[in-house]
Amino acid sequence: MPHDHADHDHPHTLLPSDPALRVKALETILTQKGLIDPAALDEIIETYETKIGPRNGAHVVAKAWTDPAFKAALLKDATAVVSELGYYGRQGEHMIVVENTDEVHNIIVCTLCSCYPWPLLGIPPTWYKSDAYRARAVREPRKVLAEFGVTLLSDMSVRVWDSTAETRYLVLPQRPMGTDGMDEAALMDLITRDSMIGTGLASAP
Amino acid sequence: MSAPEPVFEAPWHAQLFALTVHLNEVGRFAWPDWADRFSATLKRHGVDKDLSGGDDYFNAWLETLEAYLSETGAALPQDVAQMRDAWEQAYLSTTHGQPVSLG
Numbered sequence: 001m002p003h004d005h006a007d008h009d010h011p012h013t014l015l016p017s018d019p020a021l022r023v024k025a026l027e028t029i030l031t032q033k034g035l036i037d038p039a040a041l042d043e044i045i046e047t048y049e050t051k052i053g054p055r056n057g058a059h060v061v062a063k064a065w066t067d068p069a070f071k072a073a074l075l076k077d078a079t080a081v082v083s084e085l086g087y088y089g090r091q092g093e094h095m096i097v098v099e100n101t102d103e104v105h106n107i108i109v110c111t112l113c114s115c116y117p118w119p120l121l122g123i124p125p126t127w128y129k130s131d132a133y134r135a136r137a138v139r140e141p142r143k144v145l146a147e148f149g150v151t152l153l154s155d156m157s158v159r160v161w162d163s164t165a166e167t168r169y170l171v172l173p174q175r176p177m178g179t180d181g182m183d184e185a186a187l188m189d190l191i192t193r194d195s196m197i198g199t200g201l202a203s204a205p
Numbered sequence: 206m207s208a209p210e211p212v213f214e215a216p217w218h219a220q221l222f223a224l225t226v227h228l229n230e231v232g233r234f235a236w237p238d239w240a241d242r243f244s245a246t247l248k249r250h251g252v253d254k255d256l257s258g259g260d261d262y263f264n265a266w267l268e269t270l271e272a273y274l275s276e277t278g279a280a281l282p283q284d285v286a287q288m289r290d291a292w293e294q295a296y297l298s299t300t301h302g303q304p305v306s307l308g
Contacts, residue, residue, distance in 0.1 A: 013299045019267050020217035025288035027224060029280045036227055044223035049212050091236035112244035123212045129258030131251050165240035
């Protein structure tokens with residue numbers, strides 16, 4: 001690691017890594033040419049760090065669990081339904097929601113890069129972007145699921161959905177037992193990020 | 206309950222992500238074109254080793270963006286290299302704790 005002064009005083013500011021310097025260089029050049037607005041970059045980072053994340057997806061799932069008409073509309077045309085809630089793709093992608101049932105478990109992946117339903121789940125976790133997950137989720141989904149602690153009955157089928165730049169998926173997990181009478185806000189706390197990727201299940205109350 | 210994972214592992218990942226999303230939003234390129242190019246870089250980088258999805262993932266991202274901006278003439282490699290070195294000098298000549306700026 002270049003310039004890692006861990007144990008002694010450093011007279012000058014810690015030098016950023018080579019890629020960090022290259023990113024700064026791009027920003028400076030593009031700003032000087034008037035091609036980008038640096039304030040817009042800060043706003044995008046702020047949005048992804050504080051406003052966009054799995055809570056958005058959990059909101060959609062909890063609504064689907066409590067409102068049958070909403071769920072029917074969501075499964076038919078997710079793009080329109082989630083847009084109405086204010087969750088729409090900055091890249092204009094199409095959203096599809098796939099429902100877990102007693103017979104079918106769904107799991108999402110992007111084998112080519114890391115396409116992911118940003119407006120509903122935020123930035124993907126590192127493992128979602130790893131070669132290991134991207135290759136194995138398709139080849140041996142049951143094994144991958146078992147490593148995440150999800151064991152499926154042998155008569156259940158697994159469907160793997162490969163996301164693209166144009167189409168992103170969200171898993172609608174099954175509503176856990178013992179949650180009758182819980183309201184949307186309480187249900188949201190049971191809905192984990194992984195349950196909407198398909199590498200987890202909704203938590204028990 | 207465990208602490209939430211940070212959205213971005215390193216500040217430069219966030220800067221690079223935001224820069225790319227912004228360039229898309231102001232119409233410099235279409236997102237599917239970006240995804241095609243990025244996929245190709247990831248594939249090339251992943252031939253000899255398994256990518257972990259962390260720094261190596263964003264290194265591939267940066268390489269893709271640099272190549273694209275070079276092709277379109279928006280940021281030429283020699284200018285980027287020069288600007289990178291200028292920033293490095295600025296960091297090395299700034300006293301710790303002071304804001305860093307280009308001279």
